[in-house]
Amino acid sequence: MTAISETLPYQLGELIYHNPLSCEQDVQNFIMEGQAAISFPQQRMRMENVLDPQLGQQANFVFWCPQHFPDSIAITWDFWPIREPGLCMTFFSATGANGEDLFDASLAPRTGIYPQYHNGDMNAYHVSYFRRKEADERSFHTCNLRKSRGLHLVAQGGDPIPSVSDASGPYKIKILKWKDEIVFMINDMPVFQWNDDGLTYGKRLEGGKIGFRQLAPMVGEYANLHVYALERG
Template structure:
């Protein structure tokens, strides 16, 4: 399927949020944690680190959509990496561990450093993809799903996106969360499916926020963010 084709709602889903990510006006109200350069030179959101990668975790960042979403959703976006190494993450179902809104002032400040997100005072699920930061990731490409609080690796699948020099156009990414069932697809290709039993790694997570994370010095572009509410009865 051409990633530029108009998207149609599928049975059991309803479009509740759409964002072209084409200009600064489109991300007004988004929350940046850490420091980043955010630009739109090709009519797509380009993210890159603002700090020297030699600063380690301090050079990484998270860019949060301000909307709160329900528990059962599908998130779609289009993605292309422009420079590596680095990696990308989508956080979803992100909220305080006591059910607070992610931006509640009572939560500890977050500055883009990874442990603040997986072992701090928030819960979230997050999928990492286009993982090209460490030698073992560059030699063997996978997409990983983790559940937090905690650093629980719960699912893994092969990453079909090629290295930057071989990328052609945008890649269509889709994340689905329906009850305890999590699935991840790239250009319609299933990457992994995982069913959370609500016990082994803590209770099922409900609604919350979504955010894009990048690890320096990766440069990437994003477009056409869409969120659908899913009918859990369809699963």
């Protein structure tokens, strides 16, 4: 087992899922909501909008890994910011609002428009990082954790990733979800930590899907998606 950090009591356990995200075949079963171009010019997954950013929310999208994951996991991937402005977001523990599979036919269709994800018929946690869309986001860089349904901002920390002009990458993104605790890290540096009491913002979320969202005209690249069982040391 691999220790997460000297300051955190967690270890990586069994590897549950690995996807290099290096070619079209790697994501042939992924599910797109909205419209986007997925390409692999550097043998890593590049995501970019195809609709005009002037369309606002209609130009944004979510790309879902189809696998259902258990509770208490570590999610890691490599990230390169290629073009800004924009914003990157990752959903996890995503299910239907009543515990259905996220792609259950009874749920309303989703097309990448944000309110469908934070006040629709689904539940999820989501981390937004590399937030460079609005002027206040570009002048003061933060990473945010929200719990939905309800768009509750529950944790926030400084974003250490520089703007595209100074970014080199890859930046190792890591989400730790241990029962009621969530930790977000970049290059193994903790950005924020939060405990879900299961009362203030509704019941604690357990298990579900992982999805990647971008706000136009952001272009980002992703590789080496790993999901491990998370163990407490």
